[in-house]
Amino acid sequence: MKIGVFVCHCGENIGRTVNCPEVSKACASFPGVVHSEDYKYMCSDPGQNLIKQAIREKHLDAVVVGSCSPHMHEKTFRKACASAGINSYMVEIANLREHCSWIHEDIAEATKKAIDLMRFAVERVKFNHPLQTIKVPVTKRSLVIGGGISGIQAALDIANAGFEVVLVEKEPSIGGHMSQLSETFPTLDCSQCILTPRMVEVYQHPKIKLLSYSEVENVEGFIGNFKVTIRRKAKSVKEELCTGCGLCAEKCPIKKKALSEFDEGLSNRSAIYVPFPQAVPNVPVIDRSVCTYFKTGKCEMCKKVCGREAIDFTQQDTFVTEDVGSIIVATGYKLYSIEKKPEESIYKGYGEYGYGKYKNVINGLQFERIASASGPTSGEILRPSDKTEPKKIVFIQCVGSRDESKGFSYCSKICCMYTAKHAMLYKHKVHDGEAYVFYMDIRSGGKNYEEFVRRAIEEDHVNYIRGRVSKIYEEDGKLIVKGEDTLAGLPVVIEADLVVLATAMIAQQEAPKLAQTLNISYDKYGYFQEAHPKLRPVETNTGGVFLAGACHSPRDIPESVAMASAAAAKSLVLFGADMLEREPIIAKVDESTCAGCFYCQKVCAYNAIEKKEIRDRQGNLKKVVAFVNSGLCQGCGTCNATCPSKSIELIGFNDDQIFAQINAFAEV
Amino acid sequence: MEEKFEPKIAAFVCNWCTYTGADLAGTSRLKQEANARLIRVPCTGRIDPVFIIKAFENGADGVLISGCHPGDCHYNAGNFHARRRWILFKNLLDFIGIDSSRLYFSWVSASEGKKWVDIVDGVIDAVRIKGPFKQYKKMNKEIEIPVAVEEGVSVK
Numbered sequence A: 001m002k003i004g005v006f007v008c009h010c011g012e013n014i015g016r017t018v019n020c021p022e023v024s025k026a027c028a029s030f031p032g033v034v035h036s037e038d039y040k041y042m043c044s045d046p047g048q049n050l051i052k053q054a055i056r057e058k059h060l061d062a063v064v065v066g067s068c069s070p071h072m073h074e075k076t077f078r079k080a081c082a083s084a085g086i087n088s089y090m091v092e093i094a095n096l097r098e099h100c101s102w103i104h105e106d107i108a109e110a111t112k113k114a115i116d117l118m119r120f121a122v123e124r125v126k127f128n129h130p131l132q133t134i135k136v137p138v139t140k141r142s143l144v145i146g147g148g149i150s151g152i153q154a155a156l157d158i159a160n161a162g163f164e165v166v167l168v169e170k171e172p173s174i175g176g177h178m179s180q181l182s183e184t185f186p187t188l189d190c191s192q193c194i195l196t197p198r199m200v201e202v203y204q205h206p207k208i209k210l211l212s213y214s215e216v217e218n219v220e221g222f223i224g225n226f227k228v229t230i231r232r233k234a235k236s237v238k239e240e241l242c243t244g245c246g247l248c249a250e251k252c253p254i255k256k257k258a259l260s261e262f263d264e265g266l267s268n269r270s271a272i273y274v275p276f277p278q279a280v281p282n283v284p285v286i287d288r289s290v291c292t293y294f295k296t297g298k299c300e301m302c303k304k305v306c307g308r309e310a311i312d313f314t315q316q317d318t319f320v321t322e323d324v325g326s327i328i329v330a331t332g333y334k335l336y337s338i339e340k341k342p343e344e345s346i347y348k349g350y351g352e353y354g355y356g357k358y359k360n361v362i363n364g365l366q367f368e369r370i371a372s373a374s375g376p377t378s379g380e381i382l383r384p385s386d387k388t389e390p391k392k393i394v395f396i397q398c399v400g401s402r403d404e405s406k407g408f409s410y411c412s413k414i415c416c417m418y419t420a421k422h423a424m425l426y427k428h429k430v431h432d433g434e435a436y437v438f439y440m441d442i443r444s445g446g447k448n449y450e451e452f453v454r455r456a457i458e459e460d461h462v463n464y465i466r467g468r469v470s471k472i473y474e475e476d477g478k479l480i481v482k483g484e485d486t487l488a489g490l491p492v493v494i495e496a497d498l499v500v501l502a503t504a505m506i507a508q509q510e511a512p513k514l515a516q517t518l519n520i521s522y523d524k525y526g527y528f529q530e531a532h533p534k535l536r537p538v539e540t541n542t543g544g545v546f547l548a549g550a551c552h553s554p555r556d557i558p559e560s561v562a563m564a565s566a567a568a569a570k571s572l573v574l575f576g577a578d579m580l581e582r583e584p585i586i587a588k589v590d591e592s593t594c595a596g597c598f599y600c601q602k603v604c605a606y607n608a609i610e611k612k613e614i615r616d617r618q619g620n621l622k623k624v625v626a627f628v629n630s631g632l633c634q635g636c637g638t639c640n641a642t643c644p645s646k647s648i649e650l651i652g653f654n655d656d657q658i659f660a661q662i663n664a665f666a667e668v
Numbered sequence B: 001m002e003e004k005f006e007p008k009i010a011a012f013v014c015n016w017c018t019y020t021g022a023d024l025a026g027t028s029r030l031k032q033e034a035n036a037r038l039i040r041v042p043c044t045g046r047i048d049p050v051f052i053i054k055a056f057e058n059g060a061d062g063v064l065i066s067g068c069h070p071g072d073c074h075y076n077a078g079n080f081h082a083r084r085r086w087i088l089f090k091n092l093l094d095f096i097g098i099d100s101s102r103l104y105f106s107w108v109s110a111s112e113g114k115k116w117v118d119i120v121d122g123v124i125d126a127v128r129i130k131g132p133f134k135q136y137k138k139m140n141k142e143i144e145i146p147v148a149v150e151e152g153v154s155v156k
C-alpha cells in the first residue's frame, strides 16, 4: 500500500508549537509512506491540490492528513481525495491542533507527540478498506413535542411548507405559558389575542395532527427514520363525539375543590374541565384524582347531562406509533417554586420570602393571571387574601436566578423585562398606587427593551431600588419588606400590600427523562444542549432532533419563535432530499464463525441484531447465526467488543484498525 | 543518574463525548501535559478488554478510558455495557498480574473541556508517582490466550 502524508501548519496554529517540517520528515521514513510534505494551509484550495496532485503522480492508495480535529475537516479531505480517485474512507486524520499544538507549549514535546499521532494514523490506515456511504430514505414528516408558542410556530412552518406534522402536547390544551400571560413586553399587546388565532390555525390545519393530553413514550431509529410511540392519556371523554358545550363542567359537583393550573392556583376548577375557555382542542378531560365517580363509584353527573354520550369512564390510555423523519423538542420551562421545600433537591428554597406562607406573596405568573382580563379577577388588580386593591406593591427580581447558593448561577433573562411590564400594568390600573422594584442589575438587551424599562421608570414613575430584600413578614395585613438600597447605602423598609417574586425560569422536571428517550444531552440545570453554542444552536448531537424555545434556555417569545422557525427550517432542509447519506460504520457478522450465542443481541441497544437461519441445499437447518439490520445499526461497536468468537466486526473501527494503533504505541 | 520518568498514557475515548470534550479543551487553549495519546473509538462500548491488555503490553504505564456520562451515551446504552464489563475486568487484570490501579475511568462530556484537562493531568501525575510499569515484557509471553480472557468477561 502506498501512503501519502500531509502535514498542515494551519497558519501558525499548528506550526507555532509543532515543528511541521520535522514531522513530515519523520513520517517519510514510516513503512508504507511514499510521499510526505507539509504546507501552510492544507484545507485551502492550493493545499487540497497538493494532495490531489500527489495522489495522481504517486498513485497513492491511502492518505493521512495531520491537521485540525477530524470533526472539523475530515469531510473536506475525504472529498478532495475522492475527487482525485481514492475512496473517502482511505483517509485518516491525525488531530495535531486541538489535541496537540493548542494544548502544549514545549515545541520538542509537541513535535514528538505529533509524530506519534501521525504514526497511529498511518498504521491504522493500512487496515482501512474502501467503503460506500449507506443511503437511507427520509420520512418527510415531523414530530413536534410541546404545544407552547415554540411548538405551535414550528408545526405551522413545517405544515405550511406542505409536510405533515404530529404535534404532541401533554396538557389538555396547547398554548403553553403564553396563553397565561396578560400583555406582552415591549409592546403591551394582549397575549391571548395574538396567540389564539395561531392555536386555531394549528387545529384546523389539514397537515397537522394534534395529539393533546399525550406524551412521547419511546423513540427508536435515527435521522430521517424515527419510530415514535406516543401515550394518549385517557381523557374519559370521547373526543370525536364531544362538541365542547361545557355543560358537564358546569354541572360537575367538584366546582370548588380542584385548583386551576391555568390560573396558577388562584381559582378553582371542576373535576371535568377545559383549562381555559379558548382551549384547543376544546374538549374536556376528567381529572381522576378528584372526580367523585372515580373515588366513590357514584355521581356520573357529567354523563347524565352530556347529550352526546361523550363521557366514557372506562377509557384507558392508548398507544399510537408515528413514523417521522425529524423531531423538534419544544417543551418549554417552568417556574422555580420557592417554597421552603422545593421539589428539586438541587435547588434550595427562600424561606425568608414567605411564598406559600403568606397569601399576598405571589410569583410572576400569578401576577399575569391577576392582570389578565380572562383571569380570576377579570383583570382588576386585587390581592389574593382579601380581594382589595393593593396600594403599595413590591416586585423582587432575581429570586433564584444568579444565586449560586440556591443552586442557579444563570440569569433568567426575561424577568427584568416582565417585572417592568408588571409594574407598568399595575400603574396603568391603580393610578394612585406605588410600585417598587428591587433589582440587582437591569438587563434589557433587545429591540426596544431598554426604552421599555425607561418608560416604566420615567413615565410611570416606578421606583427602582438597587439591592436585595432580606426579610418579609406579615403584620396587620401588611407585608413588611426589609431590604437595602445599595446605591444610597441605606436600609429600606416598605409596608406593602402585595409582593411579586420574579422567580427563576427552570427546566421542566421531566426534561432529563425526555432527553434520554431522545438520546440528546442536557446541561446541569436540565436544559437541553445544542450541538454547537455558536454555529449549531438549534441542532442537538443526535441527527434529526432539533430544539426550540425555552426548553433550551430562558427565552422570551420573539426568541422562542425565531428559534422555532429555525428548527422548522432545519427539518425542511432534511426533507429537501429523498435519500440521506449515512456513514457506513456498521457491524457485520462473519457467518462462518458465528456460534449463534447471541450475546451481541443482548447488548445491542438498537435491536439491530436479528436471527438468520442457514440451510443446506436440501433445506435442512444447519445453524442460526446473527444478522445485522443495517437500517437499525448505529455503529456503536458494543457487539464487536462482546462477541466471544470475534464473529462480528464494526466496519471502520474493526479490531485490526484499533490494534494497529495500539501496537504503534510501542514506539511512543 | 536516573532520567526523570515520564509516564506514557494510552487513552481510549469515545467519539461523541470525550473526544469532542478534548477538542473543546483545545479550542479553549487549556494547557495540559503531553504524555497521553488518544485512541478514538465510536463508543466506550466498543472497547474490548483485550485493547487494554495490549496497550499495557505495548508499553503504556497507565490506561485511561473515558466516555459519555452514564445516561448521556450517544448510543443509548453502550457506556452502560462498558461499565458492567469493567467491573469484571478489573479483577481479571489483577489476576493476570497487571496492577489494576493503573487503569482509570472517567466520564467526560462534550462540554467538559476543563474536566478533561484535570483528568488527564491527574492520571499523568498519579502514574508518575507509581513509576514505570515494568511487568509488560514478561506478560508479553504469557498472554497469548485472548479468547479465553474475552469469554471470561463477556458473560452477563
Ligand SMILES: Cc1cc2nc3c(=O)[nH]c(=O)nc-3n(C[C@H](O)[C@H](O)[C@H](O)COP(=O)(O)OP(=O)(O)OC[C@H]3O[C@@H](n4cnc5c(N)ncnc54)[C@H](O)[C@@H]3O)c2cc1C
Binding pocket: A145, A146, A147, A148, A149, A150, A151, A168, A169, A170, A171, A173, A174, A175, A176, A177, A178, A181, A183, A184, A185, A186, A214, A215, A216, A330, A331, A332, A333, A334, A335, A364, A365, A368, A414, A418, A421, A508, A510, A514, A548, A549, A550, A551, A555, A556, A557, A558, A560
Ligand atoms: C411571568 C412571566 C411573564 C412573561 N412575559 C413575557 C412577555 O411579556 N413577553 C415575552 O416575550 N415573553 C414573556 N414571558 C416568556 C414566555 O412565557 C416564554 O418565552 C414562552 O412561553 C416560551 O414558549 P415555549 O413554547 O418555548 O414554552 P412553554 O410556553 O413553556 O410551552 C411548552 C409547552 O410544552 C408542553 N410540554 C412540556 N413538556 C412536555 C412533554 N414532555 N411532552 C409534551 N408536551 C410537553 C407544555 O405543556 C407547554 O404547553 C414571560 C414569562 C413569565 C414567567
Ligand code: SF4
Binding pocket: A248, A251, A252, A253, A254, A270, A271, A272, A286, A287, A290, A291, A292, A293, A294, A299, A300, A301, A302, A303
Ligand atoms: S363523574 Fe367526575 S367529572 Fe363527571 S361530574 Fe362527577 S365528579 Fe365531575
Ligand code: SF4
Binding pocket: A586, A587, A603, A604, A605, A606, A607, A608, A609, A628, A632, A633, A634, A635, A636, A637, A638, A639, A640, A650
Ligand atoms: S454496532 Fe452492534 S451493538 Fe452497536 S448498534 Fe450496531 S449491531 Fe447494535
